[in-house]
Amino acid sequence: MIIGIDIGGSTTKIVGMKGSRILEPLTVEANDPVASASGAMGKFLNTHKVGFQEIDRVITTGVGASFLDQDLLGLPIRKVAEFRALGYGGLFLSGLENAIIVSMGTGTAFVKAHGQCISHLGGTGVGGGTILGLSKAMVNLSNFDNIMESASRGKLGNIDLSVGDISQAEIGNLPSNITASNFGKMSEQASKEDITRGILNMVFQVIGMMSIFAARQHGDKNIVLSGKLVNAPLAGKILDSLSRLYKVRFHIPKHAEYCTAIGAAISASPSDYGVHPVKRTVEPKED
Numbered sequence: 001m002i003i004g005i006d007i008g009g010s011t012t013k014i015v016g017m018k019g020s021r022i023l024e025p026l027t028v029e030a031n032d033p034v035a036s037a038s039g040a041m042g043k044f045l046n047t048h049k050v051g052f053q054e055i056d057r058v059i060t061t062g063v064g065a066s067f068l069d070q071d072l073l074g075l076p077i078r079k080v081a082e083f084r085a086l087g088y089g090g091l092f093l094s095g096l097e098n099a100i101i102v103s104m105g106t107g108t109a110f111v112k113a114h115g116q117c118i119s120h121l122g123g124t125g126v127g128g129g130t131i132l133g134l135s136k137a138m139v140n141l142s143n144f145d146n147i148m149e150s151a152s153r154g155k156l157g158n159i160d161l162s163v164g165d166i167s168q169a170e171i172g173n174l175p176s177n178i179t180a181s182n183f184g185k186m187s188e189q190a191s192k193e194d195i196t197r198g199i200l201n202m203v204f205q206v207i208g209m210m211s212i213f214a215a216r217q218h219g220d221k222n223i224v225l226s227g228k229l230v231n232a233p234l235a236g237k238i239l240d241s242l243s244r245l246y247k248v249r250f251h252i253p254k255h256a257e258y259c260t261a262i263g264a265a266i267s268a269s270p271s272d273y274g275v276h277p278v279k280r281t282v283e284p285k286e287d
Contacts, residue, residue: 001055003044004265005037005072006085006258007064008105011228012036013261014044020273023048025258033064041073061085061264080267082260087111087118089263090224091275093253099222100215103260104128104229108207110214116270121214126206128229134199139192147196148232154197161185173245179205197234204238212246224251226259 001023006013010031016023026044030036037060044050058077060068065079090101091113100121103109106129110121128144136142141150156162161184164176182202187194211223229235230252239250255262266273 001050002265002268003041003055003058004085004261004263004267005040005058005060005062005065006082006261006264007033007037007060007062007068009033009063010036012040012062012064013258014040015255015258015261015265016044016048016050017262017265022255022262025255025261033067036064037068037072041075057268059264059267061260061267078268080264083109083111083120084118085260085263085267086226087113087263088116088267088270088273088275089259089261090226091115092262092266092270092273093226093255093259094222094224094251095253095274096222096224096251098220099224099251100211100218100220101224101226101259102207102211104207104225104227104235108210108227110211112214112218112220116275124206124210126203128227130203131199131229135196138199139195141192141196147200148234150193151196151200151234152193154191154193154195156194156197156201157185158187158190158194159183159185159198160201175245178241178245200232200234201238204232204235205242208239208242208250211250212242212248215248221248222251223248224253224256224259226256228257230256 002017004015012028015025028036028040058075059080060077061080061082086103087101098114101111101113105127107125107127109123112119112121135147141147160179161181163171163174163178163180166180183198215223243250
């Protein structure tokens with residue numbers, strides 16, 4: 001068994017791989033990365049009734065991995081760069097050979113993955129942290145589930161300016177209901193629900209469009225989404241509209257939230273999991 005652990009700032013995700021089978025991943029929240037990783041390992045072993053002797057290797061990644069020494073609960077560990085783990089995980093979960101992999105967390109990162117050639121393209125500070133921060137400042141909501149529930153009842157017509165609001169005819173290939181300006185039609189009568197809907201619409205449109213720009217630059221049609229935000233109910237609806245307009249395909253595979261942890265687990269031998277080397281004339285910079 002191989003254990004993959006993605007240690008974030010406040011959340012640690014852990015997964016076990018037995019061959020190509022994924023044992024049900026787990027999440028542990030703690031502010032201290034060492035305590036979080038130890039807690040995740042203990043919880044995983046107890047939940048799946050796994051003994052230390054059954055573990056072949058432990059591979060860690062994420063911003064908190066740097067705080068770990070050479071072992072975890074007596075088990076030796078190795079570390080892999082987060083963007084490499086993200087690329088491996090995205091290709092493995094989607095079954096694709098070539099894609100843009102997007103990690104939607106507190107912020108958002110974009111990776112080009114082509115076999116074992118992984119290149120970090122960049123990112124944006126717009127992400128889950130934006131949703132939480134703006135919701136707290138504007139409508140005094142700070143719980144993610146409450147924000148999602150509120151947004152599900154909101155009306156964008158009280159918040160966003162659409163193409164139809166400024167033109168009687170379509171502009172280029174843009175339909176009348178497409179957003180012309182996020183929060184460009186902010187009504188004094190807008191409710192909390194309307195505002196949270198506008199916040200989510202803005203965040204997912206920004207992530208979606210940046211993903212599409214990255215895909216176009218690299219000649220891709222497939223975009224694999226990962227991270228906690230994939231679970232937001234409105235994410236699929238907003239991104240689907242962009243998918244139809246710009247002729248790309250957004251993939252949200254099973255276990256997408258744990259993509260980076262899974263990528264860490266398979267990083268020691270990615271070709272064993274169907275992520276094969278690709279010969280290139282020029283290798284992209286690896287992070």
